Amino acid sequence: MKWMKRISIWIVFSLSLQCLGLFYIDKYILATDSKVASKKVVEDVSKAEEIVDITVPEKAETVLVSYDAKYLTYYEDENLKLVNCKDGKIKNINAEEGSKICFSEWLPDRNRILLVERKTGNESSNLVLYSYDVLKNEKVIVKELGWSGSKSEVENIQTSPLTGVIYIQVSNEGLSSSIYRIDRMGEINKKNTIPKLVSNIAVLRREDKLVYEGSVYNKIYVTNTDENIKDESISIEGVDRLTLIGAQNDNVYLAELKDDLVSKIYYGKTSEDTSTWKELDLQNPSKEKDLFVSADGKVYQNDELRGVVTEISSGIETSYEGELSQMYTKGIVSLVNNKVSFVPFK
Amino acid sequence: MREIKISKKKKKSTSTLVLLFIIFELTFTAITGPFMVYYGPFKNVKTTVVGAAMTTLTLQWLATSFLSDKKIEQIMSEQKMESIVQDKTDGENSGVTVENKDDNNIERYDVKGNKFKGYILIINDPTRIKVGYSSMLGEEGQLTSDIAKDNNAIAAINGGGFTDEVAGSKWTGTGANPAGIIMTGGKTVYNGIKNENEKRQVVALTGSGRLLVGLHSIKEMKELGTTEAVSFGPALIVNGKKTITTGDGGWGIAPRTAIAQRKDGAIILLVIDGRQVNSLGATLREVQDLLFDEYGAYNATNLDGGSSSTLFYNDEVINRPSDSLGERSVPSIIYVEK
Numbered sequence: 001m002k003w004m005k006r007i008s009i010w011i012v013f014s015l016s017l018q019c020l021g022l023f024y025i026d027k028y029i030l031a032t033d034s035k036v037a038s039k040k041v042v043e044d045v046s047k048a049e050e051i052v053d054i055t056v057p058e059k060a061e062t063v064l065v066s067y068d069a070k071y072l073t074y075y076e077d078e079n080l081k082l083v084n085c086k087d088g089k090i091k092n093i094n095a096e097e098g099s100k101i102c103f104s105e106w107l108p109d110r111n112r113i114l115l116v117e118r119k120t121g122n123e124s125s126n127l128v129l130y131s132y133d134v135l136k137n138e139k140v141i142v143k144e145l146g147w148s149g150s151k152s153e154v155e156n157i158q159t160s161p162l163t164g165v166i167y168i169q170v171s172n173e174g175l176s177s178s179i180y181r182i183d184r185m186g187e188i189n190k191k192n193t194i195p196k197l198v199s200n201i202a203v204l205r206r207e208d209k210l211v212y213e214g215s216v217y218n219k220i221y222v223t224n225t226d227e228n229i230k231d232e233s234i235s236i237e238g239v240d241r242l243t244l245i246g247a248q249n250d251n252v253y254l255a256e257l258k259d260d261l262v263s264k265i266y267y268g269k270t271s272e273d274t275s276t277w278k279e280l281d282l283q284n285p286s287k288e289k290d291l292f293v294s295a296d297g298k299v300y301q302n303d304e305l306r307g308v309v310t311e312i313s314s315g316i317e318t319s320y321e322g323e324l325s326q327m328y329t330k331g332i333v334s335l336v337n338n339k340v341s342f343v344p345f346k
Numbered sequence: 347m348r349e350i351k352i353s354k355k356k357k358k359s360t361s362t363l364v365l366l367f368i369i370f371e372l373t374f375t376a377i378t379g380p381f382m383v384y385y386g387p388f389k390n391v392k393t394t395v396v397g398a399a400m401t402t403l404t405l406q407w408l409a410t411s412f413l414s415d416k417k418i419e420q421i422m423s424e425q426k427m428e429s430i431v432q433d434k435t436d437g438e439n440s441g442v443t444v445e446n447k448d449d450n451n452i453e454r455y456d457v458k459g460n461k462f463k464g465y466i467l468i469i470n471d472p473t474r475i476k477v478g479y480s481s482m483l484g485e486e487g488q489l490t491s492d493i494a495k496d497n498n499a500i501a502a503i504n505g506g507g508f509t510d511e512v513a514g515s516k517w518t519g520t521g522a523n524p525a526g527i528i529m530t531g532g533k534t535v536y537n538g539i540k541n542e543n544e545k546r547q548v549v550a551l552t553g554s555g556r557l558l559v560g561l562h563s564i565k566e567m568k569e570l571g572t573t574e575a576v577s578f579g580p581a582l583i584v585n586g587k588k589t590i591t592t593g594d595g596g597w598g599i600a601p602r603t604a605i606a607q608r609k610d611g612a613i614i615l616l617v618i619d620g621r622q623v624n625s626l627g628a629t630l631r632e633v634q635d636l637l638f639d640e641y642g643a644y645n646a647t648n649l650d651g652g653s654s655s656t657l658f659y660n661d662e663v664i665n666r667p668s669d670s671l672g673e674r675s676v677p678s679i680i681y682v683e684k
Binding site for chain 1: 367370371374375378379382383386388389390391394453454455456457458459460461462466485486487512513514515516517518519520521522594599622626628629631632635636639640653662663666669670671672673674675
């Protein structure tokens, strides 16, 4: 008798829960919305703003400008700050409560930032990816990445706004890498790479393909759309060690490493045989970190000592003052005693 | 000692009971759930589930194993749209008379429903409406806002559809390959329709500023003096009549883009945000009703929705495109000349 009663209560519980849920969906989510309010919007005419000098605080770290240099971000005491380069106004980009922003990356063609946050104080927690729209000043969650230990770090985020794909490279205590792929429908999956530890990644513009470099042997691989086909390795005849410096307009840029210096760059499409790829010779051997591939496919080399950036194929030089902070599509960003200086490429 | 034993026993039996409760609830709900959906009093849920299942080949069993074919047919027929043929003649008999030529005004409205937020622009002079397209058609699409800026437009919405995959990878379409036709300034820029007499859903404008919606062949459009066109549908309002009178249109809830024309010739551009916490999106029915009931549309049609839905106005994207990376590249747009 006791069990009969119990089961009946349980049945009633399940049925009423179902009814409640379905009722809500039926009457709220799926009901035709007939109550619509319209409001006329009158535009206010705003005045043109003054152009001001931008300075960043002494302790600012990781100063990064957006693709068109209209905005920049930096960290101050582990807080992310956003500066409008037109009027110098500073905004805070706040993390969710109890979380900290551990990585940020500007998108290559628009004023939008991808942020990765992690709960503070936890030994292990989920890394969460957010997207921050600078123009609208809005942050939305994109996806929770997998569970990770406190020592794993986001190293790189690469996106192709054209295909809507985001790749995130996470290093697990320097022992292995996890690479996550997120598509425009918000679906996330983990890519298996051939070498477990990956040092650099790049995505193609028009095709959903990831190019990555193995950390130990500097081998380069490109993924296949079909998960069942093994990633292809890219090699160039006669070159022992290659390093990935970037991908632009579906061309992959690889540099030949000799004693950790680069003196030659090869670039071309993954679909083409590497023997047909184009070559660029560097006048002076360069460190990998001093090389930059711009959005229009030009390769620039920085000479720190002379304060000069050279476009390799034409040899045209652009000089800058202070310390180089970053190269972007149109020019150079350098810091001169904490003042941000923008020098367009010549 | 005895007391402790009893409480331990009690604890054990409570946790078993909780476990039993959970198992029971899960199995019972799983078994009765489908019956609640298919035979319960929730009509909207039923039609949506059946519609979604039947339009996806691999999921048809979800409906067929619980409902008879006859019943499914009946439910599906409730979702059917009426196909109304637009009046052929241009001019007085078309029901639309362009009253405000050379009127430079644009009115902007924000609309708010229970589950969506939308944006409306009303352009009094329909001859200002043009079709723009990606300068790299066939290779890649461009952002609605970029195509708009290239054409010196004051306002724009995304236009026709495209193939949404690249080399077998789904949802990665770059907007490179349009579906159907793209026509601007009287010239055909792209044509994927081989048969001139084949009737396809179009969104087009004639030289005199009349909006064409619904099924039209290329030949017919030429006869009507069409200068601007993209392919998309379905038509929502034709000759002042709604095409969806039962059901919700059968396309579910999503971000939407639509274009409409009033009797006085004014063009209405509508974009509704979706897939967001404070704006889930709208059904085709809701788009239709909004344009008909609130804005007096005489002809109206749906355009490419989802993550493509973009409204550009005064150098700014004013809606919130649903992709986490923001605005998406598309092959064609509909814009308003400055």
